[in-house]
Amino acid sequence: MKNFSWGHGVVIALFAFIVFILSMLFLFPNGQKNSEMVTDNYYEEELQYQDVIDAKKRADDLQEKPTYTQDTNGIKISFPKGYDNSNTTVKFVLNRTDDQNLDIKRSEQLDASQSFLIPSKVLKLGNYTLRLMWTKDKQDYRMDYDVIWK
Numbered sequence: 022m023k024n025f026s027w028g029h030g031v032v033i034a035l036f037a038f039i040v041f042i043l044s045m046l047f048l049f050p051n052g053q054k055n056s057e058m059v060t061d062n063y064y065e066e067e068l069q070y071q072d073v074i075d076a077k078k079r080a081d082d083l084q085e086k087p088t089y090t091q092d093t094n095g096i097k098i099s100f101p102k103g104y105d106n107s108n109t110t111v112k113f114v115l116n117r118t119d120d121q122n123l124d125i126k127r128s129e130q131l132d133a134s135q136s137f138l139i140p141s142k143v144l145k146l147g148n149y150t151l152r153l154m155w156t157k158d159k160q161d162y163r164m165d166y167d168v169i170w171k
Contacts, residue, residue: 076154076163087153089166095144096168098153099136106131114152115139115168123147144170 080086085101098113100106111131117123123145129137151166 072161073163076161077165079160080162080164083162087155087164089151089153089168091168091170093141094138095141096139096151096170097136098139099134100131102135104131104135106135109155109157111137111153111155113139113154115144116150116152117145118148118150146170 085104087098087100089096089098091097109131110128112128113126115125125139125143131137147170149168149170151168152163153166154161154163156162
């Protein structure tokens, strides 16, 4: 048997490097199947982001904020009792972090108990970002929640 020399070491290192590069070439793209941008109009929405910042600040300054609860029926979003919804438009977006096809975007009317329900039949197991937006007296408000639907 021959002695191991530096030439053998160079060949082994080169071979290991080639195997590493090929494994990155074939394995890395498989992990990125569902990676999508959050929105298709990224640049247009980025220019209007100051409005989002202002809406979040107004929502943070509220004494009583809307809340959400989860049960087997779905996700119930409740506004504070005594909230006058006569001049209110409520919209929500449930963004699925791993698959854009599972996103839910709707406008809702508040019921007599100042709430509305996102039914469980439209939800799939996983992580969502709930963006709750409403307009009251020509003022925009926005709150974001991280939701794990189980």
